[in-house]
Amino acid sequence: MPEKDLPHNHSKHESSKDDDFEVVIGLEVHAELATKTKLFSDSANHFGDEPNTNIDPVCLGLPGSLPVLNKRAVELSIRVGIALGSTISPCTFARKNYFYPDMPKNFQTSQYDQPLNVGGSLTLASGKKIGITRAHLEEDTGKITHIGGGGRIHDAKYCLIDYNRAGVPLLEIVSEPEISSGEEAREYVKELRAILVAVEASDGKMEEGSLRVDTNISVRKKGEVELGVRTEIKNVNSLRSLLRAVEFETKRHISAIQAGEELRQETRHFNEDTGETHPLRSKEDDMDYRYFPEPDLVPLDPDEKWVEEIREQMPALPTEKRVRLKEASGADDSVIALLVSRGVDDLVDATIQAGADAAQTIKLAEQNLSDGAGKLEADAFLKVVNMLQAGELSATQVKAVLTEVIENGVDPKQVAESMGFEAMDEGELEGLVEQVISQNPDEWERYKGGDQKLVGFFVGQMMKLTQGKADGKVVTAMLSKKAAN
Amino acid sequence: MTAEITPDIAAKVANLSRLKLTDEELAKFTDQLSAILEHAADIEALDLEGVLPTSHPYPLKNVFRQDVVSQGATSDGNDTEKNSGEKIAAFKSSVLGVAPESEDGQFKVPPILS
Incomplete structure (x- = not known):
C-alpha cells in the first residue's frame, strides 16, 4: 500500500512558509534517435508496428548473438553534442544489470563512466544557461502492457511484452541541478526538443514516447547550499505533466519538511489522472545495477576529422532558425518558436522565399502543420497559399486540401479539383447572393440598416447553398457592395 | 578496495x-x-603507474555497422519485401513458440510488482 502522499498544506508546524523554500530540479531527457535501425542490430526502428515484428536475436538477447554499433546513431548523438557545446569524448559501453522483463538480456547496454558527450549547456529563452552534465548513448527497452487491475502497474494480473522498442537508440541527456521551477523545466525541455528536431536527431514526439523526461527534484530552504533529499519522478509524458508533477512534488517536499517528516530518496511514478506521484519501488528493492564494461563492444573514439565533418554538415540550430524566420515573416516570436519546434520552419521560409504571402503562410502552417509537414513541399505550399489568396479555395477547403497533400504529396490543384473545390464563377456567385437576399428580405433590410452581425447569417446561407464552395470574403464584399447601392 | x-x-x-x-x-x-x-x-598490488585502464583486450575501436534495415535474423541478402515479411513472421512465431507463455503476439509474463 502506498503511504499517504497528499501534500498537507496546513501542517502543525507553520514556522516556515512555502516562500521560504526553493526547488532544485535536474532533468534526464531520453530522446529516441531517428535512425532506421536499432542501436546494435539491423531490425527496424519504427513506432507503431505490430508487436514483436521488429525483433532479432541481438535485441532479444538470444545466445550467441553479438551487438554491432550503428554509425548513424553515433553521428546523430555527436550532432546533439555539438549543438549543446559538449566535448565529444572517447568512450566505452557498459552493462547496466537489472532483472526486469523489458530487457530479455537482463542488462541494458548503456554508457557509464565514459559517456560520449561531456559537459555543455543549453540557453533558455530567458537567457538563463542550464549546464549539461553529459549525454550518453544507450538502448531503449521493450514495452510492457499491464493487463488487469485497470492497467495499473500495482494491480496488474499479468504483463504482455512487445520488444519492437528494445534496442532502439536513445540519447540520455542529463542536466545539472540548475533548473529552479516547473515553468523553467518546461522551457528547458521545449528548447531541447527544438534542438533535437532541428539537428534531425529525433522527431521529439512526446506523445509517441520519442522524448521521455525523468525529473529529479529536491527542496531546500532559500540560502542553503546543500541540496535536500532528492526524489526522481518517472512517467512524465507531456510538457503539461512535467509542470503538474513538479508542482505536486515540490508541495509534497515542503509539507514534509514543515511537518518534520523524513523524506526518502526514491523513485516515484506520476499518475496523469490524479496529478499525484507515488513511490514506484520500495527502498529495499532499490536497484543495484552492478555496471561493468560491455565485453562485446569495442571502445568508441570519434576522431577529430569525423567530428569536423559532422560539424560542417550541421543543420541550422533553433536560435538561428528563429532569427531567419523572423526576418522572412515578421511574425510573433511565440508563433515562430512553435513552427521551429515543429520542424516546419524551413518549409515556411522556403515558401515565403518562393513568393508566398508571409502572413498567410505562417497562419496556415500554425493551423495545419501541428504534426509536421509530411509530404508537403514549398512549391505545393506556395500553390495552396496562392489559391487561398485568389479566392479559389475557402478557409475550410484549404484545410482539406492541405491534409491530403501532407499525407500523399499530391499536387494541390489536382486535389482541389478531385474534391470538387473549383472556384465559383463570380457571376454564378452573384446570382446565388441575390437569391439568398430575396429569400430573406427581413434580414436584408436589417443588414442594410447597419446590423453587421447579419453578415455571418448571409455567409452561412451561401455556404449551405454552395456546400462550402463559396469564398466567404468574396461573398462579404458582394453583400456590402449591394447594400451600398 | x-x-x-x-x-x-x-x-x-x-x-x-x-x-x-x-x-x-x-x-x-x-x-x-x-x-x-x-x-x-x-x-x-602491482605498480601500474602510467598504465591506462583497459576495457577491452583487443586493440580495436570504432567498429560500426551502417544504418540499413535487413532483419539480420533471417536475411539472406536478397530479400523481396514479401519474403522479408514472411521471414519476420516466421521468426516471430518461432521465438514466441519457445516462450513459456504468449498472448496476442506478445510475450506473457507474471505481474512485475506483486
Whole structure:
C-alpha cells in the first residue's frame, strides 16, 4: 500500500512558509534517435508496428548473438553534442544489470563512466544557461502492457511484452541541478526538443514516447547550499505533466519538511489522472545495477576529422532558425518558436522565399502543420497559399486540401479539383447572393440598416447553398457592395 | 578496495539476479566470489603507474555497422519485401513458440510488482 502522499498544506508546524523554500530540479531527457535501425542490430526502428515484428536475436538477447554499433546513431548523438557545446569524448559501453522483463538480456547496454558527450549547456529563452552534465548513448527497452487491475502497474494480473522498442537508440541527456521551477523545466525541455528536431536527431514526439523526461527534484530552504533529499519522478509524458508533477512534488517536499517528516530518496511514478506521484519501488528493492564494461563492444573514439565533418554538415540550430524566420515573416516570436519546434520552419521560409504571402503562410502552417509537414513541399505550399489568396479555395477547403497533400504529396490543384473545390464563377456567385437576399428580405433590410452581425447569417446561407464552395470574403464584399447601392 | 564477501553480500547479489540458493550453495559461492576479489587485490598490488585502464583486450575501436534495415535474423541478402515479411513472421512465431507463455503476439509474463 502506498503511504499517504497528499501534500498537507496546513501542517502543525507553520514556522516556515512555502516562500521560504526553493526547488532544485535536474532533468534526464531520453530522446529516441531517428535512425532506421536499432542501436546494435539491423531490425527496424519504427513506432507503431505490430508487436514483436521488429525483433532479432541481438535485441532479444538470444545466445550467441553479438551487438554491432550503428554509425548513424553515433553521428546523430555527436550532432546533439555539438549543438549543446559538449566535448565529444572517447568512450566505452557498459552493462547496466537489472532483472526486469523489458530487457530479455537482463542488462541494458548503456554508457557509464565514459559517456560520449561531456559537459555543455543549453540557453533558455530567458537567457538563463542550464549546464549539461553529459549525454550518453544507450538502448531503449521493450514495452510492457499491464493487463488487469485497470492497467495499473500495482494491480496488474499479468504483463504482455512487445520488444519492437528494445534496442532502439536513445540519447540520455542529463542536466545539472540548475533548473529552479516547473515553468523553467518546461522551457528547458521545449528548447531541447527544438534542438533535437532541428539537428534531425529525433522527431521529439512526446506523445509517441520519442522524448521521455525523468525529473529529479529536491527542496531546500532559500540560502542553503546543500541540496535536500532528492526524489526522481518517472512517467512524465507531456510538457503539461512535467509542470503538474513538479508542482505536486515540490508541495509534497515542503509539507514534509514543515511537518518534520523524513523524506526518502526514491523513485516515484506520476499518475496523469490524479496529478499525484507515488513511490514506484520500495527502498529495499532499490536497484543495484552492478555496471561493468560491455565485453562485446569495442571502445568508441570519434576522431577529430569525423567530428569536423559532422560539424560542417550541421543543420541550422533553433536560435538561428528563429532569427531567419523572423526576418522572412515578421511574425510573433511565440508563433515562430512553435513552427521551429515543429520542424516546419524551413518549409515556411522556403515558401515565403518562393513568393508566398508571409502572413498567410505562417497562419496556415500554425493551423495545419501541428504534426509536421509530411509530404508537403514549398512549391505545393506556395500553390495552396496562392489559391487561398485568389479566392479559389475557402478557409475550410484549404484545410482539406492541405491534409491530403501532407499525407500523399499530391499536387494541390489536382486535389482541389478531385474534391470538387473549383472556384465559383463570380457571376454564378452573384446570382446565388441575390437569391439568398430575396429569400430573406427581413434580414436584408436589417443588414442594410447597419446590423453587421447579419453578415455571418448571409455567409452561412451561401455556404449551405454552395456546400462550402463559396469564398466567404468574396461573398462579404458582394453583400456590402449591394447594400451600398 | 578489498571488500570482503560475506554470505549477506552473496545473498544480496543472488537476490538481484533472482537466484534462489540453498545454504550450501550460498557458502560455496561466497567462497568463489571471495577468491575472485582476492585475485583482483593481487593485481591492485602491482605498480601500474602510467598504465591506462583497459576495457577491452583487443586493440580495436570504432567498429560500426551502417544504418540499413535487413532483419539480420533471417536475411539472406536478397530479400523481396514479401519474403522479408514472411521471414519476420516466421521468426516471430518461432521465438514466441519457445516462450513459456504468449498472448496476442506478445510475450506473457507474471505481474512485475506483486
